[in-house]
Amino acid sequence: MTDRELKTLKDNLWHAADVLRSGAHLAANKYGQPILGLIFLRYADILFKQHKDEIDAEYTKRLGTRMEKTSKEIAVEKCGFFLPECAYYDFINDAPDTAEKADLVKKAMEAIERENPKMEGVLPKEVYAQLVPEEEPELLSNIVRIFKDIPENCTVDIFGEIYEYFLGNFALAEGKDGGTFYTPATVVRYMVEVLDPQPGERVLDLCAAPGGKSSQLAAALGGQGLLVSNEFVAARAEVLRSNLERMGVRVFNNAYTSEILNDKRRTHALFSPLAPMMDTAYITGDSPCPFDYPVVVKAAGGCGGRQVRLCGDETAYRAAIREFACQAVAQPLCDTPGRDLRVYMLGTECVQAMLRQSDSTDFRSNFGLHHCAQPVEIPPEARRVACAVAEELRSALIGVDFIYDHGRLLFNEAEDAVGTRMLYHYTRLDIVSLYMDYIAVQMGE
Numbered sequence: 001m002t003d004r005e006l007k008t009l010k011d012n013l014w015h016a017a018d019v020l021r022s023g024a025h026l027a028a029n030k031y032g033q034p035i036l037g038l039i040f041l042r043y044a045d046i047l048f049k050q051h052k053d054e055i056d057a058e059y060t061k062r063l064g065t066r067m068e069k070t071s072k073e074i075a076v077e078k079c080g081f082f083l084p085e086c087a088y089y090d091f092i093n094d095a096p097d098t099a100e101k102a103d104l105v106k107k108a109m110e111a112i113e114r115e116n117p118k119m120e121g122v123l124p125k126e127v128y129a130q131l132v133p134e135e136e137p138e139l140l141s142n143i144v145r146i147f148k149d150i151p152e153n154c155t156v157d158i159f160g161e162i163y164e165y166f167l168g169n170f171a172l173a174e175g176k177d178g179g180t181f182y183t184p185a186t187v188v189r190y191m192v193e194v195l196d197p198q199p200g201e202r203v204l205d206l207c208a209a210p211g212g213k214s215s216q217l218a219a220a221l222g223g224q225g226l227l228v229s230n231e232f233v234a235a236r237a238e239v240l241r242s243n244l245e246r247m248g249v250r251v252f253n254n255a256y257t258s259e260i261l262n263d264k265r266r267t268h269a270l271f272s273p274l275a276p277m278m279d280t281a282y283i284t285g286d287s288p289c290p291f292d293y294p295v296v297v298k299a300a301g302g303c304g305g306r307q308v309r310l311c312g313d314e315t316a317y318r319a320a321i322r323e324f325a326c327q328a329v330a331q332p333l334c335d336t337p338g339r340d341l342r343v344y345m346l347g348t349e350c351v352q353a354m355l356r357q358s359d360s361t362d363f364r365s366n367f368g369l370h371h372c373a374q375p376v377e378i379p380p381e382a383r384r385v386a387c388a389v390a391e392e393l394r395s396a397l398i399g400v401d402f403i404y405d406h407g408r409l410l411f412n413e414a415e416d417a418v419g420t421r422m423l424y425h426y427t428r429l430d431i432v433s434l435y436m437d438y439i440a441v442q443m444g445e
Contacts, residue, residue, distance in 0.1 A: 001151075001158060009150070010165045016146045017166075034105075034131055035143065036166060037124040041108065042147045043159040044081065045089035049152065051079040072115065080259075081119070084111040093148055097141035102128035105140070117301035117327045118262060160243075164212070192216045199224035206230050211243035218249045226439060252396035252439055253416055260393065261416045264300050264329045270392065275385040275411040278331045278403065289317050291332045296363070298331075299324040303415065305366035310337075334405035337363035338371075340412065341402040343378055343386040344423070344431065346438045350386055352429055353378040354422055367422040375427050385411050396442075397435050 001009070017035055058074045075082040085091060087108035095104055109123040131140040150162070192213065197203050197220045208214045208229035218227050229244065231237040241255045260266050268280045281290035282300075289295060289311075297320040299307035309320040310333065321328060338358030344351045356365040356373045367373050378386075386400040389411070399418035402409050420431045 001154075006158060006161060010162055013146060013149065013162065014166060014169055017143060018169075032166075033124045034127040036163065037109065037127070038105070038144060038147055039159070039163055039166060040123070041087065041092075041105070042089055042150055043154075043156075043163075044083050044087065044112065046150070046152055046154055046159075047079055047156070048075070048081075048083040051075070054078055076116075081112075081116045084108075084115055086111050089144075089148065093141075093144050095141075097138040099129075099132040099137045101140050101144070102132045105144075115327070117299055117324070120299075120301065188212045188216060192220060197221055197225070202226040202228070204228045204230070209237060209240040211240045214240065214244060215249070218244065223250075224443075226436075226443070252442075253398070254395060257393045257395035257398065257416050261398070261414050262301055262303065264298055264302075264413060267413055268329065271389060271411060271414075274388050274392065276408065277411050278334065278405060281330045283321060283328050283330050285321060287321070287330075289314065290330055293317075294333045296331045296333055297321065297324070298329050300327045300329060304368050304419070305364040306369075308364060310363050333363065334403050334410075336404040338365050339404055340365045341376070341379075341382060341404075341409065342418075343382055343400045343402070344418065344420075345386055345390040345398050345400060346434060347396060347442075348387050348390045350378050350383050351431065351434065352423060352427065353382065354426070356422070367425075368419060373422040373426055379409060381409050389414055396438065397431070 055071060055074050055078055058078070059069070059071045062068045062074075072082040086104075092101065092104050092108060095101055105128045106125045109125045113119045113123055128140060131143065133139060150159075195203075195217075197217055199222045201221065202225060203217050203221065205214045205217060205227065209231040211229070214227060214229040221227060227249075229240055231240050237258075241251055241253075241258060245251050245255050260270060264280075265282050268277060268282075271277065272280070279291065281287070283290070283297070293314075294310055294312045295317065297309045297311055297317065302308060302324075307324060309316065309323070311317040311320055317330075338361075340356050341353060342356060343353045353376050354373045355376045356367055356371060358365050358371045360371075362369065362371070365371050382400075382402055385402070389400050390398065393414075395416065397416075397418060399415040401412045401414065403412045404410075423429050423431050
């Protein structure tokens with residue numbers, strides 16, 4: 001697609017959607033979120049279709065072998081997510097032009113989040129009813145048809161351009177009162193030109209996602225210097241990281257590390273051959289409890305101890321599965337709950353070990369849950385395993401966690417980006433300075 005064709009496509013899509021909006025007398029700040037959600041839905045549909053034959057072929061190849069995997073597992077490996085049939089764009093587009101279409105879109109968004117825990121709580125769901133006003137119930141159907149015009153051979157970059165174009169237009173239409181602040185691409189280019197970063201300098205992009213400013217700043221630095229791109233929303237940070245890597249920018253704490261460590265199933269699959277781990281089962285909606293009670297059930301994409309449940313019976317177990325949208329892992333409860341060891345790694349070097357302990361009856365020991373910690377010597381076995389994990393990931397700053405069970409130190413999981421508050425609370429170690437020094441050494445400064 002040429003630049004002229006892309007500009008025409010963006011203009012036509014925006015004009016058609018905006019005409020429908022004004023005809024239904026909807027304010028821009030009530031229109032943006034559902035429209036951007038539909039653009040995402042169309043993007044997910046096209047990307048999944050582009051990989052569908054490859055997914056099906058891999059599934060057939062593995063079927064009946066020791067390496068058998070579900071279509072969903074293969075889809076996540078191939079395109080990063082799984083799209084359930086109720087979220088196929090044609091399924092929604094072909095449905096009757098009635099008010100029920102809002103419910104179909106809502107259910108599609110819920111299904112995507114349920115099948116892909118990393119998207120949990122991210123997609124718009126309750127906003128589509130406003131696009132089926134009583135006087136024009138077919139409005140949502142007409143909008144869905146507009147985005148059907150996006151070609152099936154669209155690439156990720158083209159969708160990014162369309163999404164950014166709509167995001168910018170909505171922000172300009174809403175103004176400050178809409179609650180969205182957006183820097184148009186032309187302004188970003190101007191900002192970078194005025195800032196005029198030179199190779200070898202250090203630059204901070206404080207609100208970086210999805211990566212427009214950072215990518216231009218990185219280009220200006222020309223591979224020399226340091227760009228710190230900050231984003232506190234995890235889902236947006238994933239997009240930022242991937243966008244920069246696609247540009248060829250070297251990213252410390254790379255996207256591969258994030259994908260592995262933010263999915264407890266993939267963490268276990270990768271590292272269980274390398275290190276002793278607690279018995280772990282991957283569970284779905286109809287999975288029987290794989291161990292004797294009590295068992296620990298964790299959301300596959302959870303972190304910080306907040307999506308972890310101790311289940312003492314079948315009722316609690318089923319409730320946890322429902323809560324985590326059937327994407328979880330289960331483990332037996334270790335014999336020393338409320339106590340674990342975290343080893344901080346910079347590259348393949350062990351920097352510090354911290355013994356974390358619950359100060360209550362909580363079976364979790366996370367410092368972020370107001371428990372305590374203390375610095376300790378790194379046990380030789382923990383050092384060996386932590387170094388093996390870091391070597392496999394080839395990342396920068398991670399935390400490798402161990403639990404104690406029947407006198408054994410077992411690798412439990414690893415974290416990226418790893419929390420560092422307890423280091424500053426209980427030690428004199430300045431991990432951020434060490435991280436910057438590590439990056440400088442890696443870049444040959």
